[in-house]
Amino acid sequence: MRGIGQTFEAFLQNIDYLHWYLMSTAFSGIQSPSFRPELTSDREGDAVTLNYYSRRDCCSGIVTGLLTMVARCIFNIHIDITKLSVQKEMVSNRPMVHVRFRITQHPIGLPHIGLNWKKRWNLSKLNSSHKNTGMSVAAKLFGKIHPYHIVFDRRLVILQTGVGLMKHVPETQADGARIDTIFSMTWPEVSLTVQNIERFSNLTFQFEYRKASDKRFFCMKGTIVGMTASAEAHPAELANAPLFLYLGSPMARSVRDLEKMSLKISDIPSHDSTRDLILLKDQRNIEFDVMQQLEKTTSELAGTAAALQKEMRHTDELLHSMIPPLVAEKLKRNEPVQETFDEVTILFSDVVTFTQIAASSTPVQVVQLLNQLYTFFDHLTERNRVYKVETIGDAYMVVGGCPEMDPDHAELVARQAHQMIQGSGHVLVPNTQRPVQIRVGMHRYWSRGGRYSRSEDAPLLPVWRHSQHCLQNGVSRAGRSYSHQSLHLYMPPQQPAVLVRASWSDPSQGEGHDVHLFRGRPGAGRAGGS
Structure with a gap:
C-alpha cells in the first residue's frame, strides 16, 4: 500500500487499480468497491469529495476507519471525514450503494500540502522565448503508437481505432459500429454505458471480444479519458467530454494467453510493460516447473532411501538371526x-x-x-x-x-x-x-x-x-x-x-x-x- 502513490490524493485515485489487480490475480470473482475522488472548494477551503460505490450497504464505517489509519500511518496526516449523502442506485439492474464523503486533511508536524493535484502551471514564464504552437499528433502515427486505442462518442459509436484492433477485430472498422455491440465489459461488472464510464472513471476497464463462429477471442484492459475534437483544447472532464479515448493493451499474462488471441510479443507496443510481464511470467513458470521436478525427484529419492533402509533392516534382522x-x-x-x-x-x-x-x-x-x-x-x-x-x-x-x-x-x-x-x-x-x-x-x-x-x-x-x-x-x-x-x-x-x-x-x-x-x-x- 505504501507504493500506490506519493500523496494521499494519489492513493485515493489509484485504489481502484489496486482492487482491479487483486481481483484479477489472487481474488478472482470477488466484487470490489470503487473509489472516485473529486477536488472541491468551499468556504472552508480545499477538500476532496470521495464517491464510494459498493454492492454492500454496511461497509461505509469500515472505509472511514481504514482511510483514517492509512492517512495517519503512511502519509503522516490527520483527515476529517464527513458523510455527505447515501443513496441507492440501480446499476445494470443491480442495486448499488453510492456514498459521498468530504475529506479534509491536517498535517502532523509537517507543512500543509495542498490537495489540488490538477494545478495548472504557467509555462510561459518558464519558456518565454518559445511560443505555444499547439502541437498535435497525426491519427495514423497515434494509431501506431497506441495500436489498441478506441475513440468513441457519447453514443458509443466508434470513430477511430489503432492498427492492432484493425487487424484483430476488423468489425470495429464498419461504419456506425458501436463499442457496446462489439465488446462486452468484463470489469467492472456493469453494462457499458456512458453513465457507468463516468461513475467508475478511476477503474481499469476490461473489454472482451468473442466470436463463436470462427472461435476468435480478444481481451484488453485500459483507461478511458475525455477529449475534444480541437487539437488545441485541454483534455475534458468525462462528465462534459463529447468524445472518449480508450487507451488499452492486450490482456495477457503469458505466451499461452497471447496464443489464444493469435498475438505475438511483437504485437505489443515496445513501451508497454506487458511485454516484460509476459517474459517474466514465462521465466517464473520455467523456474517453478524445474523446482517442482526437483521436489518430485527429491521426494522419490527420499522414498527410495526409506525403502532401502527398510530392506537393510530386514537384511540385518535376517543376518542377526544367523x-x-x-x-x-x-x-x-x-x-x-x-x-x-x-x-x-x-x-x-x-x-x-x-x-x-x-x-x-x-x-x-x-x-x-x-x-x-x-x-x-x-x-x-x-x-x-x-x-x-x-x-x-x-x-x-x-x-x-x-x-x-x-x-x-x-x-x-x-x-x-x-x-x-x-x-x-x-x-x-x-x-x-x-x-x-x-x-x-x-x-x-x-x-x-x-x-x-x-x-x-x-x-x-x-x-x-x-x-x-x-x-x-x-x-x-x-x-x-x-x-x-x-x-x-x-x-x-x-x-x-x-x-x-x-x-x-x-x-x-x-x-x-x-x-x-x-x-x-x-x-x-x-x-x-x-
Whole structure:
C-alpha cells in the first residue's frame, strides 16, 4: 500500500487499480468497491469529495476507519471525514450503494500540502522565448503508437481505432459500429454505458471480444479519458467530454494467453510493460516447473532411501538371526572375527516325549507348539543376555559368554535354564492339554569362533552356527546332563572349579535361587546342584 502513490490524493485515485489487480490475480470473482475522488472548494477551503460505490450497504464505517489509519500511518496526516449523502442506485439492474464523503486533511508536524493535484502551471514564464504552437499528433502515427486505442462518442459509436484492433477485430472498422455491440465489459461488472464510464472513471476497464463462429477471442484492459475534437483544447472532464479515448493493451499474462488471441510479443507496443510481464511470467513458470521436478525427484529419492533402509533392516534382522550382531558388524567392516573364549557355558534342551507328541498331532499343531515354546525362549535369551545358537526340531541350544564375553556367563545360563523349565509349563500339548516338559543340560567349556575361508571370494561361514561341532565334547556332556525339575551341571575334570556358586533372584517368582557347581571326578558320574 505504501507504493500506490506519493500523496494521499494519489492513493485515493489509484485504489481502484489496486482492487482491479487483486481481483484479477489472487481474488478472482470477488466484487470490489470503487473509489472516485473529486477536488472541491468551499468556504472552508480545499477538500476532496470521495464517491464510494459498493454492492454492500454496511461497509461505509469500515472505509472511514481504514482511510483514517492509512492517512495517519503512511502519509503522516490527520483527515476529517464527513458523510455527505447515501443513496441507492440501480446499476445494470443491480442495486448499488453510492456514498459521498468530504475529506479534509491536517498535517502532523509537517507543512500543509495542498490537495489540488490538477494545478495548472504557467509555462510561459518558464519558456518565454518559445511560443505555444499547439502541437498535435497525426491519427495514423497515434494509431501506431497506441495500436489498441478506441475513440468513441457519447453514443458509443466508434470513430477511430489503432492498427492492432484493425487487424484483430476488423468489425470495429464498419461504419456506425458501436463499442457496446462489439465488446462486452468484463470489469467492472456493469453494462457499458456512458453513465457507468463516468461513475467508475478511476477503474481499469476490461473489454472482451468473442466470436463463436470462427472461435476468435480478444481481451484488453485500459483507461478511458475525455477529449475534444480541437487539437488545441485541454483534455475534458468525462462528465462534459463529447468524445472518449480508450487507451488499452492486450490482456495477457503469458505466451499461452497471447496464443489464444493469435498475438505475438511483437504485437505489443515496445513501451508497454506487458511485454516484460509476459517474459517474466514465462521465466517464473520455467523456474517453478524445474523446482517442482526437483521436489518430485527429491521426494522419490527420499522414498527410495526409506525403502532401502527398510530392506537393510530386514537384511540385518535376517543376518542377526544367523550370526550374532557383533560378529555381523565386524564382517561388514571386513574385520577378522576369529576369537577364542576361555570359558563359556552351554545350554542344551529338548522336549520330553517329543516323538510321541509329533506322532499324535498334526503338522500344524506341532509347528504351533514349537513356535509358542521357542518364542518364549527367545524372549528369555534377550532378557538374560545369552545367545541362542540354533534350534533343530525340538532341540534348543544357548551359549553364555560368547560371542560377547561376560564373567557371569554361568549365572546367566543357569537363570535361563531355570526360567525355561518354569515357563514351559504354560505351553500345552495339543492332544492331552498337559503342560509341556523339557530336559535341560548345561556344561562349561572353552570355545573358538571365526570363519572357514580367508578367500575374498569365498562365502563367509561363521562357526557360531556350528559351535556344536567345535564343542562336541561339551555339547554331548550338556545333552546327557538333563533333568525335568532340577538343574544338573557337569564340569569336566580338567577344568578348575572357578565358579563355586552362582545365585540370582527371580522377580517374577518373588524368590531367590542357588546353583552349586562341582568339578567332575573320574567315575563320579553326574555332579549336581540344587
